Amino acid sequence: MGSRGQKSEDRSQKSNFPSPPFTKGGQGGIKIATRDAYGEALLELGKRRADVVVLDADLSGSTKTGKFAKAFPERFYNVGVSEQDLIGTASGFSLAGKLPFASTFAVFETGRAWEQIRQTVCYSNLNVKLIATHGGITVGEDGASHQAMEDIALMRVLPNMTVVVPSDAHETRQVVSAISDHYGPVYVRLGRAKVPAVMPDDYEFKIGKAYVFHMGKDVNIVAIGIMVSTSLEVARILKHDGIYAGVINMSTVKPLDTEVLLEASKKCKLIVTAEEHSIIGGLGSAVSEVLSENYPIKVRRIGIMDSFGCSGTPEELLKLYGLTPESIVKIIKEAL
Amino acid sequence: MKSAITTTGINFLKEKARDLRIEILKMLTEAGSGHTGGSLSAADIVTALYFYKMRHKPEDPKWGERDRFILSKGHAAPLLYAVLALSGYFDKPLLKTLRKLGSPLQGHPCSKMLPGVEVSTGSLGQGLSIANGIALGLKLDRLNSRVYCLLGDGEIQEGQVWEAAMTASHYRLDNVCAIIDNNGLQIDGQCCDVMSIEPIVDKWKAFGWHAIDIDGHDMEAILEAFDEAETVKLKPTMIIARTVKGKGISFFEGKVQYHGIAPTREELKKALKELQDSGK
Numbered sequence: 001m002g003s004r005g006q007k008s009e010d011r012s013q014k015s016n017f018p019s020p021p022f023t024k025g026g027q028g029g030i031k032i033a034t035r036d037a038y039g040e041a042l043l044e045l046g047k048r049r050a051d052v053v054v055l056d057a058d059l060s061g062s063t064k065t066g067k068f069a070k071a072f073p074e075r076f077y078n079v080g081v082s083e084q085d086l087i088g089t090a091s092g093f094s095l096a097g098k099l100p101f102a103s104t105f106a107v108f109e110t111g112r113a114w115e116q117i118r119q120t121v122c123y124s125n126l127n128v129k130l131i132a133t134h135g136g137i138t139v140g141e142d143g144a145s146h147q148a149m150e151d152i153a154l155m156r157v158l159p160n161m162t163v164v165v166p167s168d169a170h171e172t173r174q175v176v177s178a179i180s181d182h183y184g185p186v187y188v189r190l191g192r193a194k195v196p197a198v199m200p201d202d203y204e205f206k207i208g209k210a211y212v213f214h215m216g217k218d219v220n221i222v223a224i225g226i227m228v229s230t231s232l233e234v235a236r237i238l239k240h241d242g243i244y245a246g247v248i249n250m251s252t253v254k255p256l257d258t259e260v261l262l263e264a265s266k267k268c269k270l271i272v273t274a275e276e277h278s279i280i281g282g283l284g285s286a287v288s289e290v291l292s293e294n295y296p297i298k299v300r301r302i303g304i305m306d307s308f309g310c311s312g313t314p315e316e317l318l319k320l321y322g323l324t325p326e327s328i329v330k331i332i333k334e335a336l
Numbered sequence: 337m338k339s340a341i342t343t344t345g346i347n348f349l350k351e352k353a354r355d356l357r358i359e360i361l362k363m364l365t366e367a368g369s370g371h372t373g374g375s376l377s378a379a380d381i382v383t384a385l386y387f388y389k390m391r392h393k394p395e396d397p398k399w400g401e402r403d404r405f406i407l408s409k410g411h412a413a414p415l416l417y418a419v420l421a422l423s424g425y426f427d428k429p430l431l432k433t434l435r436k437l438g439s440p441l442q443g444h445p446c447s448k449m450l451p452g453v454e455v456s457t458g459s460l461g462q463g464l465s466i467a468n469g470i471a472l473g474l475k476l477d478r479l480n481s482r483v484y485c486l487l488g489d490g491e492i493q494e495g496q497v498w499e500a501a502m503t504a505s506h507y508r509l510d511n512v513c514a515i516i517d518n519n520g521l522q523i524d525g526q527c528c529d530v531m532s533i534e535p536i537v538d539k540w541k542a543f544g545w546h547a548i549d550i551d552g553h554d555m556e557a558i559l560e561a562f563d564e565a566e567t568v569k570l571k572p573t574m575i576i577a578r579t580v581k582g583k584g585i586s587f588f589e590g591k592v593q594y595h596g597i598a599p600t601r602e603e604l605k606k607a608l609k610e611l612q613d614s615g616k
Contacts, residue, residue, distance in 0.1 A: 085465045085499035092469015095455060119459040124447045
């Protein structure tokens with residue numbers, strides 16, 4: 001991630017186009033992984049609410065739940081390498097009136113324990129918060145076994161489930177707070193790699209509400225996670241070429257903000273979705289489902305093209321799988 | 337250990353178990369489908385829980401200090417529905433709606449539709465983890481309530497059961513008491529042919545549990561086992577209840593084909609007569 005993000009900052013400084021929405025991001029330009037923000041937010045939530053319990057399956061160092069564990073050992077439960085039991089135990093806590101946060105890697109949480117999430121968490125509509133880290137290709141060197149490309153699809157299909165993908169540290173903190181006040185199952189997908197701040201300091205996350213950086217008259221890019229900052233860069237490049245691209249952070253993939261999506265579609269010629277996830281079943285599918293039935297318009301889905309990942313640095317992988325600003329710009333130009 | 341309960345008490349429970357079996361058979365016949373064998377095999381255990389051991393308030397199903405019952409073998413839904421009705425959670429006529437469109441008595445228990453059902457089950461292997469989570473939550477709140485969890489014997493072939501077995505003993509959950517309805521049969525045949533589960537008692541002991549091996553139709557033994565479990569500290573308890581599938585009806589007993597088949601009207605008539613005669 002490092003070099004790509006750095007590059008985008010350089011570009012914005014060189015750009016002749018003033019773009020206030022792009023520069024509003026907080027944290028003074030420091031890059032923070034969403035998983036790190038989660039660790040801090042969880043610790044704060046633990047101080048604020050005595051009913052919060054945290055469960056992990058032997059990955060608390062990586063998922064950053066370790067911070068909570070250190071501060072509140074009596075409310076932290078490691079179940080060892082057993083994801084199905086993780087989900088079941090968290091469900092039990094919910095039934096006992098607690099607010100459980102269950103964390104592990106996205107592949108294991110949504111894949112290994114999918115049926116437990118379906119049968120116990122969603123069917124019984126329990127107040128279990130599933131916070132998974134290591135979503136997407138930017139997991140990097142660990143390779144395909146650890147890169148979740150299907151998690152959004154797997155969670156989105158479940159009744160009662162809410163699916164959220166924050167774009168930066170600030171939004172992650174907001175999400176942790178917002179979902180703790182919402183009753184019901186929630187899946188939050190976080191990343192391993194450090195990401196630049198994109199959301200304004202005064203931004204407040206609300207479940208089901210997209211954030212519009214600006215609307216474009218040629219194309220609107222609907223993005224989640226790390227692809228939000230990439231999309232902002234895409235818009236910047238396109239503006240240079242006289243193409244007006246809008247960017248929307250659709251951090252709640254379910255329920256989708258169809259109002260904003262339809263409004264954006266009516267204002268432009270092309271909708272592009274951008275996600276670090278398979279083009280099957282994720283944001284691209286969710287957006288296409290709504291548009292095909294309500295406002296058929298040309299759509300291009302940017303994501304992983306129905307394949308597994310591989311080892312490499314995050315920036316190498318983003319390039320290999322076509323998730324760079326340059327690659328997206330090319331697709332948009334061809335489509336317009 | 338001897339149970340403090342009198343002969344009159346034992347006889348009362350035996351009567352209740354017989355009533356439960358009658359309701360199970362009637363509702364299954366009315367539904368035309370459902371799991372007969374495994375509902376009948378665990379009827380004595382569940383009777384002992386609801387009419388002897390558990391602290392619960394049918395008029396207040398969400399009472400915070402209640403003991404919990406998790407039916408991990410969710411296909412024994414008719415048994416759960418029968419005991420809830422006879423305990424007074426809802427009126428008996430509702431039992432006739434089992435498996436019918438619009439009924440809260442779903443084919444497998446749904447907690448969102450029926451008060452008294454703690455959690456939706458039906459997919460095997462998940463109940464013990466849930467029981468552990470509740471038990472941990474109760475301990476956090478310093479409540480003395482206990483959590484009971486009924487598993488099938490075929491069910492313990494699920495890997496998650498053993499994940500949960502480790503969790504319960506690691507966290508010293510002495511407020512968890514699980515029961516295996518060891519009727520020896522599963523859908524495809526005898527457990528020992530499909531996938532061996534023995535030695536069950538040794539397995540649970542090796543996982544750090546207090547294990548009690550009983551005849552699951554001996555009411556006195558059942559009560560004693562539940563009483564004993566309550567005295568065990570720093571360990572969860574597993575009661576291995578040796579049972580007979582289809583127990584109580586001679587022509588259903590030990591028959592694997594009655595795992596997932598409801599009695600016909602003719603069979604119901606004969607079965608009810610057998611049960612009534614046994615009560616004389």
